[in-house]
Amino acid sequence: MKKLLVVVAAAGFAWAAHAQSYPSRPITIVVPFAAGGPTDKSARDLAEALRKPLGGATVLVDNAAGAGGSIGANKVAKAAADGYTLLFHHIGMATMPTLVRNIPFKVESDFEYLGMVSDVPMTLIGRPTMPAKTYKELLTWIGQNKGKMNLGNAGVGSASHLCGLLFQNALQVDMTTVPYKGTAPAMTDLMGGQIDLLCDQTTNTSSQIEGKKVIGYAVTTSKPLTTPALRDLPTLQDMGLKGFDVTVWQGLYAPKGTPTDVQAKINAALKLALKDADFVKKQEGLGAVVVTDKRVEPAEHKLFVQAEIAKWSPVIKAAGVYAD
Numbered sequence: 001m002k003k004l005l006v007v008v009a010a011a012g013f014a015w016a017a018h019a020q021s022y023p024s025r026p027i028t029i030v031v032p033f034a035a036g037g038p039t040d041k042s043a044r045d046l047a048e049a050l051r052k053p054l055g056g057a058t059v060l061v062d063n064a065a066g067a068g069g070s071i072g073a074n075k076v077a078k079a080a081a082d083g084y085t086l087l088f089h090h091i092g093m094a095t096m097p098t099l100v101r102n103i104p105f106k107v108e109s110d111f112e113y114l115g116m117v118s119d120v121p122m123t124l125i126g127r128p129t130m131p132a133k134t135y136k137e138l139l140t141w142i143g144q145n146k147g148k149m150n151l152g153n154a155g156v157g158s159a160s161h162l163c164g165l166l167f168q169n170a171l172q173v174d175m176t177t178v179p180y181k182g183t184a185p186a187m188t189d190l191m192g193g194q195i196d197l198l199c200d201q202t203t204n205t206s207s208q209i210e211g212k213k214v215i216g217y218a219v220t221t222s223k224p225l226t227t228p229a230l231r232d233l234p235t236l237q238d239m240g241l242k243g244f245d246v247t248v249w250q251g252l253y254a255p256k257g258t259p260t261d262v263q264a265k266i267n268a269a270l271k272l273a274l275k276d277a278d279f280v281k282k283q284e285g286l287g288a289v290v291v292t293d294k295r296v297e298p299a300e301h302k303l304f305v306q307a308e309i310a311k312w313s314p315v316i317k318a319a320g321v322y323a324d
């Protein structure tokens, strides 16, 4: 009995010591999409901003891209729960369980929720050679090109997939979808004219719209945006797509079972990172809104994700836009 107590006490001490010394080696943030895309850009900026509040720790980014974000999320769900492997993900955490019939992890029980990071609107954009220069002209072009149009996305279950499905459903048109490992390679093909359309976060599209490398048609939010490159774009709602309102939020997660002290340390660092002037400036310059309210609290973020699952599930089901 005495021996058991000693063992238990030693284990408790080791656990506490672990939390106290965290982080003592590099932390990896897994991004479930390709490098250079919007999720990756936000994660890399966040990794930089987390460095100081985590005592100068090295924070690396690992792009585990593919399958609409589920490969990277699954990698973290199955990783050691020690605080050294984290997941940076987006609205797909809430839409994927309904959008995709079989995902290899459980959003609600396989992760610890560390807090929300930002809200990012989306934009509907087209290849630079597109004859339609405005949303109204795009509608005419769509009417004339039924069966010939294609639309890129970041794979089944991604935000661009969701947005593209809702757009096709609202217009009652079918486009050939071209899946990529993220919207960075989709953007390259759009700029090169290999695909016609893409719906993507402003963090990937605002500078390309501004530089006239792609054509901006509309924003997916219910209100117009104020970012200079995007403020002239109409909302899809104002263009007649009733109720169209998609904002991509982004958050930070750890494998289930990560010690609570370690989670608390990461959340405290996250709160400081979200106030880092450089991080906020970079993100807001690209149209993202960095979160500072109670959604940064892990419990609130979990409630928020649950509410998002409840919000999106009927929308996706009503639109009949599932994928296997």
Ligand code: ASP
Pocket: 033, 034, 037, 038, 039, 040, 092, 153, 154, 158, 159, 160, 161, 181, 182, 183, 184, 200, 201
């Ligand atoms: N924008 C992407 C999405 O559609 C992912 C990415 O490449 O960041 O979910």
